[in-house]
Amino acid sequence: MTDEEYGFATEQVHGGFQPDAAHGARVPAIHMSSGFLFDDFDQARDRFAGTDDGYTYSRLGNPTNADVERRVALLERGVEAILVGSGQAAATIAFLGVLQAGDHVVAARSIYEGTKGLLVQNLGRLGIEVDFVADQRDLDEWARLVRPNTKAFFAETIPNPKNDVLDITGVADTAHRAGVPLIVDNTLATPYLVRPVEHGADIVVHSASKFLSGHGAGLGGVVVDGGTFDWSASPERWVHLTSPERSLGGASYVERYGSRAFIVFARDVVASRIGPTPSPFNAFLLRQGIETLSLRVERHSANALAVASFLEQQPEVTSVDYAGLASSPYRDLAERYLPRGAGSVFAFTLAGGEAAARTFIDTVQLFSRMTHLGDVRSLILHPATTTHAGKTAEERAEQGIHDGLIRLSVGIEDVADLVRDLSRGFAALRGAAGSVGSVGLEARVGSVTELAALEHAVPGNHVIAEEL
Ligand SMILES: Cc1ncc(COP(=O)(O)O)c(C=O)c1O
Structure with missing residues (x-):
């Protein structure tokens, strides 16, 4: 350059x-090489002295x-x-x-x-x-x-x-x-x-x-x-x-x-x-x-905003901690520092506590149950029993890690598929586990047209997924 x-x-x-x-x-x-050749005696000396800036050993x-x-x-x-x-x-x-x-x-x-x-x-x-x-x-x-x-x-x-x-x-x-x-x-x-x-x-x-x-x-x-x-x-x-x-x-x-x-x-x-x-x-x-960072993060953030907006509308959800939402107390800071998007790692809390979180997490199929973040795949985790299990209940409460809180790392998949997967979790909470096809989903997000609109809200939704 x-x-x-x-x-x-x-x-x-x-x-x-x-x-x-x-x-x-x-x-x-x-360069899978632990060490690097010296041309001669003097070059070895100069590299150790720092007067020749060639390589010596991969730890250095x-x-x-x-x-x-x-x-x-x-x-x-x-x-x-x-x-x-x-x-x-x-x-x-x-x-x-x-x-x-x-x-x-x-x-x-x-x-x-x-x-x-x-x-x-x-x-x-x-x-x-x-x-x-x-x-x-x-x-x-x-x-x-x-x-x-x-x-x-x-x-x-x-x-x-x-x-x-x-x-x-x-x-x-x-x-x-x-x-x-x-x-x-x-x-x-x-x-x-x-x-x-x-x-x-x-x-x-x-x-x-x-x-x-x-x-x-x-x-x-x-x-x-x-x-x-x-x-x-x-x-x-x-x-x-x-x-x-x-x-x-x-x-x-x-x-x-x-x-x-x-x-x-x-x-x-x-x-x-x-x-x-x-x-x-x-x-x-x-x-x-x-080399594909901007494409992925743009898509991650757009997907996360769509997913967070969907979650916010569900009656079982008491809060969605996503700075990209108008309801977030951190929205002003997100607007100031993160004008391109607020990332894709956030939490939402289910009113039903740990039991609801267990049902929800065990029902989703596309979200991977694992502790990692920023993966192209969408991930789901229950912090109170995993990452924050070593804390006392009081410490978790102070940090807002409630028993019903679920962490998502939203990936770059088609957002309609992610919403459909999360809808399975809500259907299970409503006692309708297993019955969520496109018809079950209609009842949750409104209509198939609404779902299609959600998909269109994410720029390049299909194109980028295929390119990556
Ligand atoms: C914000 C943040 N910093 C640092 C780390 C540690 O990274 P690594 O697992 O690569 O050691 C993590 C891991 O989850 C993280 O979330």
Whole structure:
């Protein structure tokens, strides 16, 4: 690519591409090689010294992985990215690149339970403390939880399952007033829906296992540095980045690498030592996914809005937590940060509690019963007995995870088929299990004409499914 500004769909296909000088392969090769040959004695020495930037060993860098890193960094408008083996590895590398024993993090309570566990059970044992913000819209609460040893804010752009969209700029400004970076998990939005760096976030992490891949065939994670945080403003707070470093000839990471100081430290000192290196084959799968990201996420979001609107009309449903709906208390934030769509992971709550959720989930046929998100296939899960089973009933109630709450990750199938499948669940609740053909569905969504209209409401509904 040239320096010209391209649109998202062009960048997701071409961004970061480096021509294959040896063979001219249009799709970059998968470099399944643990190590790389040195031409001679001097080249080995120079690569170890860092004066020759060729590859040495795949834990430290691999051409296939680097290809994906360049593309994600470009899409997120960061200065550099590190590809790792999972989303959890990405969060770990980002935290360990910023924090040390004695530090404190302020995090949103609505973050992924696995990341909460990482902060509390893993980093907690290393002497890093965390406080959780109960209402992430309340910027005063973020500010109130700041302590002298606070070193980072952490939140998700679209948390699941409650869809409580983050006020990225509000939280970033609060973090910056406290002199700390905002680290954001952008997994469920993807850079197609929002680029957190453009709204003030400093570091972005992803579970690339979800929408970035889309195919559900392999895990991955990415750390992206926006290059925006000024580590030199309070050098005593970030001694690992601002102190003289023997391996850099006495310069600090900030002196040597400027706005890339964090990501170079995270790559060379944290990731390369801990070693969450992805297989180049998984990197290849991820890149294949990224090339259709905008098409999928557009379709996911349109399908999700249609499904959420359908759910909202059903008498058994007490609430639908989808920020794309006019009824959502997060609609204003969705309009501000997610003008292209509010993603496709959300929850709805059945009045009948766990028994109703069990009947519903055991009745659907097209939605897959599984714990994953952002797959091209539609997925369904009961958080109270799975992802949030380790919480007390009070903790679940505080987070709005009621016994009748069901999480959906709406896929890219034909939306009429998804609605028909969910209608089976409602029919079962109404004591009509098994009788939902097109006639049964008419009774639920109005008429076949109405169903057809729903299908037409989703642009390119058939075309995109066939293309993918
Ligand atoms: C928002 C979010 N971040 C991170 C993760 C962890 O990702 P991975 O499973 O790739 O480690 C998940 C997993 O569900 C997630 O939902």
